[in-house]
Amino acid sequence: MNNTTTKTIMNDTIIEAGERTIHAQSQTSTSTTIGVFALLKARPGVTRERVMAVMPAEIRATVQLYLDGKIREWYSREDGRGGIFLLNTRDVAEAQSIMESLPLAKENLLDHEYIPVGPLMPLRLLMGSQSAKQ
Numbered sequence: 001m002n003n004t005t006t007k008t009i010m011n012d013t014i015i016e017a018g019e020r021t022i023h024a025q026s027q028t029s030t031s032t033t034i035g036v037f038a039l040l041k042a043r044p045g046v047t048r049e050r051v052m053a054v055m056p057a058e059i060r061a062t063v064q065l066y067l068d069g070k071i072r073e074w075y076s077r078e079d080g081r082g083g084i085f086l087l088n089t090r091d092v093a094e095a096q097s098i099m100e101s102l103p104l105a106k107e108n109l110l111d112h113e114y115i116p117v118g119p120l121m122p123l124r125l126l127m128g129s130q131s132a133k134q
Contacts, residue, residue: 032118032119033091033116033117033118034090034117034119035072035087035116035117036086036089036092036094036114036115036116036117037084037087037114038084038087038095038098038114039082039084039112039114039115040082040084040085040099040110040111040112041077041082042081042082042111043108043110046109046110050107050109051104054104054107054109055104058102058103058104061101061102062102065098069088070087070088070089070098071087071088071098072086072087072088073086082110085099086117091116092114092116095114095116096112096114099112
């Protein structure tokens with residue numbers, strides 16, 4: 001990405017790359033990241049017709065990523081404005097690389113937001129107190 005500007009605002013990082021905006025939650029140094037959510041929505045001004053023209057190629061590429069084990073789950077937003085993918089990656093950079101390989105991203109039709117996720121941390125407290133009782 002050339003001419004990339006990065007601004008940090010509270011817990012979010014906004015990366016401006018050309019005409020595309022990518023939001024990524026800052027990642028703390030943890031080895032427990034087990035996946036990354038990618039939230040996709042059509043860019044302002046992009047028509048449904050334009051998206052649908054690319055959709056057959058997008059579907060084929062998405063299914064191939066699923067078969068390759070890169071996509072664990074994917075969903076449509078109930079408001080019809082995009083999709084949500086759970087990717088089998090350990091960091092946002094890999095998730096961005098995967099999502100940028102898809103036809104809708106290549107056509108610059110989507111905005112992306114990335115959220116790394118891991119095990120529910122309060123469960124560690126439960127397990128710690130259980131270990132202490134044994």
